[in-house]
Amino acid sequence: MLLFSASLLVAIGLVHSYLGERYILIRLFRRDNIPKTMGSSEFTRRTLRFAWHLTTVCWFGFAAILISLSKSGLDRLAILDIIAATFLLHFLVAISGSKGKHFSWVVFLLVGFATLYAANQSLFY
Template identity: 50%
Template sequence: MLLIGIFLLLIIGFIHSYLGEKYLLSRLFKRDNLPKLLGSDWFTKRVLRFAWHLTTLAWWGFAGILYVLINPSVHSKNEILIIIAIVFALSGIVSFVFTRGKHLSWLFFFIIAATSYYGVTYS
């Protein structure tokens, strides 16, 4: 049953990002009445885009955790912590790149990734 969940998480993540870009974000960004954060709508658009795609990353991370739980081993805790570290490191990269560091979520994502990795390394 967990394989079905994994498959659905991977597929829905892809569909969410693709269709969101094609039918929602692209149309939304054509509007001229978006809030102007930090002086323009550039930042607003970038935050909306990276937040949208972080959902997909999170779902794919959950798929990875489900995969580990299919055949739990002695190292399952560490494997799950590595998945969490990877998801949050990627989230930090996406946040930093999309907003050129102006949205400070990247800092917290990197701290979460580091503490998760620390849990693997020193447990």
């Protein structure tokens, strides 16, 4: 059942990103009344786009945790590695999607590295 749940998360993530781009974001961005944030509507567009797709990244991370749990039960190190990788991917999406202007990338980077650090510390205990 965990693998079934993981496959559903991957599927909904792919559908969410694709259909969201095609039917929501593109249509929304065609409007001429997008609010200007930090001086431009482009920043608003970029923020909406990367935030939309971060949902999919989260679902993929949860799918990976479910897959890990299906194979080995509770493997603390594997789960910490998956969480770290998920937030490092968040960092990449946020920094590239906003061109570094949306400071969520700082938090995602810190969470990713702090979680990796915790995972490495657990190797020694």
